[in-house]
Amino acid sequence: MPAVQETIDQVRMIDVDQYKYGFETLIESDLAPKGLNDDIIRFISAKKDEPQWMTEWRLQAFKRWQAMEEPSWARVSYPKIDFQDLHYYAAPKNQAGPTSLEEVDPELLRTYEKLGIPLREQEILAGVRKQGEPGEIDGEPSDNVYASGRVAVDAVFDSVSVVTTFKKELAKAGVIFCSISEAIREHPELVKKYLGSVVPVSDNFYATLNSAVFTDGSFVYVPKGVRCPMELSTYFRINEKNTGQFERTLIIAEEGAYVSYLEGCTAPQRDENQLHAAVVELIALDDAEIKYSTVQNWYPGDAQGKGGIYNFVTKRGDCRGRNSKISWTQVETGSAITWKYPSCILRGDNSRGEFYSIAVSNGYQQIDSGTKMLHLGKNTSSRIISKGISAGHSQNTYRGQVSAHRKASNARNFTQCDSLLIGNDCGAHTVPYIEAKNATAQFEHEATTSKISDDQLFYVMQRGIPEEEAIALIVNGFVKDVIQQLPMEFAVEAQKLIGISLEGSVG
Amino acid sequence: MNVHAQTTLTPAESSLIDGFAGRIADLPGDADVTVRRDNALELLKAGLPTRRVEAWHYTDLRRLLSAVPAFKPVSKAVAVSPLIDHAVLLPVLDGVASNRDARLPDVAVSTIADRLIDGDMSERLEAADLHDTVAAVNAAFVSDGYWLEIAEGASLEKAIELQNVHAGGQAHSRFVVKAGAGSKATIVERQTGTDEALVSSISHLEVGDDAQMLWIVLQEQPDMVSYLGQFTASLGKNAKLTLFVMNSGGKLVRQEIKVTAAGQGSEFRLRGINLLAGETHCDVTMVLDHLAPDTYSTETLRNVVTGRANGVFQGQIRVARDAQKTDAKMACNTLLLSDEGGFSAKPELEIFADDVACGHGATVTEIAADHLFYLMARGIDEKTARGLLVKAFVAEVIEELDEEAVVEALETRLDAWFAEHG
Numbered sequence: 013m014p015a016v017q018e019t020i021d022q023v024r025m026i027d028v029d030q031y032k033y034g035f036e037t038l039i040e041s042d043l044a045p046k047g048l049n050d051d052i053i054r055f056i057s058a059k060k061d062e063p064q065w066m067t068e069w070r071l072q073a074f075k076r077w078q079a080m081e082e083p084s085w086a087r088v089s090y091p092k093i094d095f096q097d098l099h100y101y102a103a104p105k106n107q108a109g110p111t112s113l114e115e116v117d118p119e120l121l122r123t124y125e126k127l128g129i130p131l132r133e134q135e136i137l138a139g140v141r142k143q144g145e146p147g148e149i150d151g152e153p154s155d156n157v158y159a160s161g162r163v164a165v166d167a168v169f170d171s172v173s174v175v176t177t178f179k180k181e182l183a184k185a186g187v188i189f190c191s192i193s194e195a196i197r198e199h200p201e202l203v204k205k206y207l208g209s210v211v212p213v214s215d216n217f218y219a220t221l222n223s224a225v226f227t228d229g230s231f232v233y234v235p236k237g238v239r240c241p242m243e244l245s246t247y248f249r250i251n252e253k254n255t256g257q258f259e260r261t262l263i264i265a266e267e268g269a270y271v272s273y274l275e276g277c278t279a280p281q282r283d284e285n286q287l288h289a290a291v292v293e294l295i296a297l298d299d300a301e302i303k304y305s306t307v308q309n310w311y312p313g314d315a316q317g318k319g320g321i322y323n324f325v326t327k328r329g330d331c332r333g334r335n336s337k338i339s340w341t342q343v344e345t346g347s348a349i350t351w352k353y354p355s356c357i358l359r360g361d362n363s364r365g366e367f368y369s370i371a372v373s374n375g376y377q378q379i380d381s382g383t384k385m386l387h388l389g390k391n392t393s394s395r396i397i398s399k400g401i402s403a404g405h406s407q408n409t410y411r412g413q414v415s416a417h418r419k420a421s422n423a424r425n426f427t428q429c430d431s432l433l434i435g436n437d438c439g440a441h442t443v444p445y446i447e448a449k450n451a452t453a454q455f456e457h458e459a460t461t462s463k464i465s466d467d468q469l470f471y472v473m474q475r476g477i478p479e480e481e482a483i484a485l486i487v488n489g490f491v492k493d494v495i496q497q498l499p500m501e502f503a504v505e506a507q508k509l510i511g512i513s514l515e516g517s518v519g
Numbered sequence: 520m521n522v523h524a525q526t527t528l529t530p531a532e533s534s535l536i537d538g539f540a541g542r543i544a545d546l547p548g549d550a551d552v553t554v555r556r557d558n559a560l561e562l563l564k565a566g567l568p569t570r571r572v573e574a575w576h577y578t579d580l581r582r583l584l585s586a587v588p589a590f591k592p593v594s595k596a597v598a599v600s601p602l603i604d605h606a607v608l609l610p611v612l613d614g615v616a617s618n619r620d621a622r623l624p625d626v627a628v629s630t631i632a633d634r635l636i637d638g639d640m641s642e643r644l645e646a647a648d649l650h651d652t653v654a655a656v657n658a659a660f661v662s663d664g665y666w667l668e669i670a671e672g673a674s675l676e677k678a679i680e681l682q683n684v685h686a687g688g689q690a691h692s693r694f695v696v697k698a699g700a701g702s703k704a705t706i707v708e709r710q711t712g713t714d715e716a717l718v719s720s721i722s723h724l725e726v727g728d729d730a731q732m733l734w735i736v737l738q739e740q741p742d743m744v745s746y747l748g749q750f751t752a753s754l755g756k757n758a759k760l761t762l763f764v765m766n767s768g769g770k771l772v773r774q775e776i777k778v779t780a781a782g783q784g785s786e787f788r789l790r791g792i793n794l795l796a797g798e799t800h801c802d803v804t805m806v807l808d809h810l811a812p813d814t815y816s817t818e819t820l821r822n823v824v825t826g827r828a829n830g831v832f833q834g835q836i837r838v839a840r841d842a843q844k845t846d847a848k849m850a851c852n853t854l855l856l857s858d859e860g861g862f863s864a865k866p867e868l869e870i871f872a873d874d875v876a877c878g879h880g881a882t883v884t885e886i887a888a889d890h891l892f893y894l895m896a897r898g899i900d901e902k903t904a905r906g907l908l909v910k911a912f913v914a915e916v917i918e919e920l921d922e923e924a925v926v927e928a929l930e931t932r933l934d935a936w937f938a939e940h941g
Contacts, residue, residue, distance in 0.1 A: 085573060418858065433873035436840065442868040445576075448853070448883040449861040460878040461870050 044101035050074065053224055056101050060193045060227075063200060069213070073223035076214045083217055086380040087409045087441060088349050090285070090322065098256045098287060100225045166191060166230045166246045178242065185241050187271075188233040192260050195231035202233055206264055210293040210330040210357070218289040218351075219326040222258045226291065229259035234269035234300075243499060245274040248290075256287040263293070265300035267333065272303040274502055285313075285348060289324045298333030298360070303341070305498055306354075307506055310346035317376025317405070320348025327354035328384075331363035331392075339366040340383065341497045343506040348377060353411065355384035358392035358420075365394040368494040372510055373406035373438070382412035382443075387423035387453070398429040399491045401510075402438040413445040416453035423453040431461040432490055528566070534587035535563055538689075539659055542590060546662055548635040555644035559658035562646055572650045577831040577863045578802040580652060583771050584745055587717050591688035601680045602707050602737060602928045610682040614662040614690040625673035625702075631664035631693045639666075643695070643723060653747040653775055657719040660691040664720075671699035671727070678705040678925075681722075687714025693721045700727035700755070705925065707735045711768075715743040721751070728755040728782060733922065734762050737932065740769035742797055749775040756782035756811075763920060765929065766801050767794040767936045776805040780814040780842075789818040790916045792933075795828035795860070796940045802831035809842040816846070821913045822853040824860040825940060835867040836877060843872050849879040854912055856885060906941050 044055055053074055057067040082093075166189065182189050188199060196203050213223045230246045248259060265271055288310060294302050304327075313320030323346075329338035340354040356365025367383040385394035394414065402408035408431065416423035431440035442459045464486050472482040488495075488507060495503050528536070539560050548556065567584060568575040594613035601608055609628070610617050616630040634640045644658040665681060683692045690712070698704060710720060718740065726732050740746050746769045754760055766772055778787050787807065795801050807816060822830050830853065838845045853862045866879040886908050894904035910933065917929045 431868075431870070433870065433875075436873045438873070439869070439871045441870065442866075442879070444864075444866060444881070446864040446866075446881050446883065447861070448855055448863070449858075451855050451858050451860070451885050453855065453883060454885075455881070455883040457864075457866070457881040458878065459866070459868060459880075460876075461868055462876050463873045 042102065043099050046099055047096045048074075048098070048100055048225065052100055056225060056227060059101060060196070062193070062196055065200075065204070066196055069208075070224050073213045073220050074225075077217070077220040077224055080214070080217045080220060086351050086411070087407060087443075088351060088378040088380050090349055090378075093287060093322070095221075100256060100258070101227055166244070182241070186235040186238055187240050188231065189244055190231055192226070192229040192231045192262060195262070199231075199233070202264065203231070203262070206293070206295055207262060208293075210295060210328050211291050211326050216326060218324040219291050222260060222289050222291045222326070225256075226258045226260035229261045229290070230263075231261070232263040232271060232273065234265045234271045236266040237268040238266075239269070240271040243272050243274060245276070247276050256289065258288075259290045261290070261292040263302055263304070264295045265297065265302050265336075267298045267300060269297075269300045271301075272305070272499060274305045274307070274499060276307045276309070285320055285322055287322050287324070288347075290326070292325070292327040292354075294329035294338055296329065296331050296333060296336035296338050296363075299335045300333060301337040301339075302329065303339045304329070304354070305502055306340075306342040306344075307502055307509065308342065308344045308346050308350070309509060311348075312346045312375060312377050313348040315375055317348070320377075321346065323347035323350045323352060325352040327352065328357065329355065329365070330357045331360050331365060331389075333360045333363070335362045336360050337364045337366075339368075339497070341368040341494065342370070342381075343494075343498070343502075343509060344369065344371040344379060344381060345509045347379075350377075350379040350381050352381045353383055355386070356394060357386050357388065358394065358423075359388045360392075361389040362391045363389055364392065366497075367394075367396045367398070368497040369398045370401070370491045370494045370506070370510065371398070371408055371410075372401045372403075373408045374404040375406060376404070377406040379407070380409040380411055382410045384413040385415070385425060386413075387416040387420040387425070389420060391422045392420060393424040394426075396425070396427040396429070397493050398427075399494055400429070400431040400440055401434065401487065401490070402431065402440045403434040405437045407439045407441070409441040409443060410459075411443045413447070414455055414457070415445075415447035416450045416455070418449050420450050421452045423450060423455075425455045425457075427455075427457040429459045430490070431459075432487070433461065433463050529581060529584075531584045531587045532563065532567055532581075534589070535656070535659075536560065538587065538589065542660060546660070547632045549638055549641070551638060551641040552635050552644060555641050556659050559644065559646060559655040562649065562652070562655040563659065565649070568650050568652055574650050574804065574833075575652075576865065577833070578771075578773055578800065580773070583800060584717075587745075588688050588715050591686070595686040596684045596712065597686075598682055598684060599709065599711060601678075602709065602735070602932070603678045603680070603705075603924050606678040606680040606707060608680050608682065609665050610684060611664055611690070611692045613685050613688070614692060616663045616665055623679070625670040625675060626679070627668040627670075629666045631666055631695070632662065634666050634695075635661070640693075643693075653719060653749045653773060654721065656747055657691050657693065657721050657749070660689065660719070661693050661721075662691060664693040664695075666695045667697070669696070669698045669702045669704055672701040673699065674703040675705070678707055680707040680709060682709045682711075683718070683720050684709070685712035685714070685716050685718060687712065687716050689717045691719045693723070695723045697725045698727055698730045698732050701729045702727065703731045705733045705735070705922070707737065710736070710738040710740060710746060710748065712740055712744060714741070716740075717745050717747075719747040721749040724750070724752040724760070726752060726754045726758040726760050726785075729757045730755065731759045732761070733920070733925070734760065735925065735929075736762070736764045736774070738764070738766045738768060738772065738774065739932075740772070742768060742770050742799065744769050745771040747773050749777070751777045752787075753779040753781050754785035754787060757784040758782055759786045761788040761790070761920070763929075764789070764791040764803065765794070765932065766792070766803070767932070769799060769801065772799065772801040774801075774803045776803070776807075778805070779808045779810060780816065781810050783811040784813045785811065786814070787816040789816075789820070790919060791818075791820040792913045792916055793820070793822040793830055793832075794913070794933075794936050794940070795822065795824045795830050796826045797828060798826070799828040800831075801828070802833070804831070804833040806835045807837065807847070809836070809838045809845045809847060812841065812843045812845075814842055814845050816848070818849040818851075819916055819919075820851045821916050822851070822862060823909055823913060824853065824855045824862050825857050827857070827859045829860060830862040831864075832862075833865045833867070834879070835869060836879070837869040838872050838875055838877060840871040843874045845872060845875040845877065847875070847877045851879075851881045852912075853883045854886065854909060855883055856909070906937065910937055
């Protein structure tokens with residue numbers, strides 16, 4: 013298994029707590045003054061050239077947010093956040109909107125190079141293979157997106173989307189893939205119709221804050237019957253000091269459409285904590301399918317728990333149509349604090365929701381993550397596979413809800429959450445909420461917590477495999493069910509990430 | 520945690536608070552006990568818990584406890600015949616211990632009313648936290664009960680049956696049982712009555728080193744009773760406790776179970792059956808702390824939900840850092856037989872030790888179609904087949920108890936319920 017060897021090599025090469033993406037890029041940037049009030053919101057809205065209705069929408073959200081209380085039910089603890097001590101807008105200076113990559117600040121391109129965005133994507137970002145290449149997308153849509161070897165990327169740097177590749181070719185297929193700011197300007201009818209329809213403006217404290225101050229994010233629209241010809245991908249990066257990043261992603265799959273979307277996130281290494289509060293909304297209409305994968309690797313803080321990102325994210329998918337399907341896959345290795353519950357509302361009859369998660373915590377990281385599967389329609393099904401690995405002094409909580417409403421006949425759920433503890437200073441917790449109000453519902457939930465058993469370790473080591481390698485092998489086996497769900501390139505990346513995150517605790 | 524002072528009190532909250540003023544003069548207790556009663560009342564004044572309080576997430580007490588009946592001036596309650604033949608009866612009738620001079624071999628018996636006066640009880644009247652509402656209600660109003668001390672090494676021949684019987688109004692009782700090291704006993708706790716009432720009952724059990732205890736809680740309240748129960752136990756070294764709980768009645772039932780596996784090698788087994796019919800709302804909430812190494816626990820709950828009944832199980836297993844080699848397994852299985860009923864489960868694991876094997880499983884389903892087919896293929900009609908399967912589903916838990924007299928007695932109660940609700 014070469015991937016395992018790679019994991020081990022990575023672990024060996026890197027010193028304790030070396031966060032690979034901890035560099036800072038020195039780019040001149042445009043910053044809004046610190047603090048939050050109506051004027052700042054108008055400022056953001058104006059910067060984005062937004063129509064009046066959008067400004068009103070934001071102000072409305074801000075008004076509601078002021079009356080809300082920060083949630084305290086999650087198993088995470090952190091000093092109180094001063095929401096007036098943050099910049100709510102930061103953008104790289106050359107903001108004219110680059111038409112080609114040559115116009116993009118070379119510093120920025122170097123940043124992406126350092127981020128280690130898969131090589132092929134870098135080529136694309138650098139424009140090498142961008143133009144003039146014959147694409148299979150003009151002909152029959154290929155089932156295998158990798159055959160065309162391309163991934164369309166939207167890169168978000170601090171508050172703005174800097175570049176979106178492959179736009180033209182996607183447009184040929186009728187797919188709209190652009191930054192949300194652009195979508196507000198260019199496709200207001202779509203944004204108006206769907207924005208806030210899955211995560212209402214006043215859904216929760218952080219989502220409401222996001223509704224007021226979101227600065228950018230991705231927008232995807234896949235029209236009726238179209239299978240999106242390539243993987244869509246977004247890279248988020250927080251660079252500026254004392255900024256909060258609030259991105260907003262909206263993905264709509266019309267009747268019979270299919271799209272697979274990946275996101276990756278990193279941030280520089282800093283002593284103070286930074287806030288990230290995103291909202292992601294997915295809408296799948298009749299027979300549509302959305303696959304959403306995340307590799308979250310925000311800076312987790314140092315070995316003493318200093319610094320790191322507070323990741324307070326609301327992600328929700330709405331299976332609005334019959335036979336629709338939404339699948340969440342996440343690999344969580346970063347962030348000082350993660351508070352995140354990608355959910356599915358199974359509204360359409362026969363719709364299906366899936367949640368596959370690996371959450372690795374080390375150092376002083378705190379993770380409180382899970383999912384919600386709300387069965388509303390008939391014959392809906394859902395599947396939850398969650399693997400938590402805690403090491404160091406970290407706390408790792410799975411919190412999930414599965415519910416079947418009165419009319420959700422034949423609702424079906426299977427949940428499995430397993431936790432692995434490495435070391436005696438960490439904690440692993442499982443808090444599922446199972447609620448059935450329909451006699452034909454069938455819910456199964458199982459959870460286990462254990463350490464790597466001596467038997468397993470003995471079995472592997474007895475075959476001449478050294479301990480460190482044996483543990484890595486077992487851990488990789490432990491998370492296999494989830495890794496399998498990731499697009500291939502991400503799977504390799506994720507496997508390495510897990511190795512790095514556990515470094516210092518394995519062996 | 521903040522005490523959110525409610526701006527307006529619900530009728531039930533007002534009745535509790537106003538009722539206290541009229542009742543306090545009749546309640547036994549020394550000065551210290553009076554202080555604790557006042558503290559408890561302060562807690563109630565802050566309002567009953569709502570679903571915003573995590574421990575009461577599925578039982579919004581403020582909404583569900585709609586009315587609190589007044590105390591009845593004259594006691595009319597009568598003891599019921601014991602579950603197990605020849606058991607020693609210790610009844611509390613309308614909040615008054617009736618067998619005050621009981622003499623048992625190897626067991627010292629006294630009443631809670633006496634203990635409230637001589638200072639042994641006051642610490643136990645303290646609520647564990649702001650939302651320990653069951654403890655607060657009981658602490659404010661508790662009038663009587665029994666205090667048993669089982670001698671070291673004693674093996675009790677006869678089971679002891681503690682009865683809490685009411686004839687309507689209000690009844691608030693406590694039981695304290697200290698099982699000496701190496702002792703062995705079976706105790707039955709009966710909760711029943713005949714009219715609309717608010718009942719609270721708390722049992723404190725201490726199982727000494729190497730002692731073995733089988734404790735059976737049988738809650739069969741009529742369907743206009745709000746019942747708040749709490750069972751707390753701490754286990755010594757190599758102590759073994761089996762707790763069997765059967766709920767088959769009541770309008771609003773909250774049964775809390777708080778067990779601490781404090782001694783190394785101690786074992787705890789919880790077996791529960793909830794038979795829910797009509798409009799019952801029944802909540803079983805367990806918190807189990809594994810504090811010492813090599814402790815073992817299994818919990819099995821079987822629930823049958825019919826009619827417009829609502830069932831809740833919250834089970835939290837907490838494993839402390841020192842409790843290495845803990846082995847804890849919990850299963851909660853529910854047959855939801857009605858589209859108007861509901862069941863919610865929250866099985867929690869909270870683990871701070873790494874060398875453990877912990878797991879939980881929860882299922883909610885209806886009767887498996889192939890099981891039904893199997894029986895019907897043998898000429899059994901559907902109604903009978905369903906009845907057989909449902910009964911088998913819960914009877915399994917009883918059969919595990921391993922004491923013939925107990926198993927037989929409980930099966931009789933089970934049959935009685937099925938005869939009425941089948």
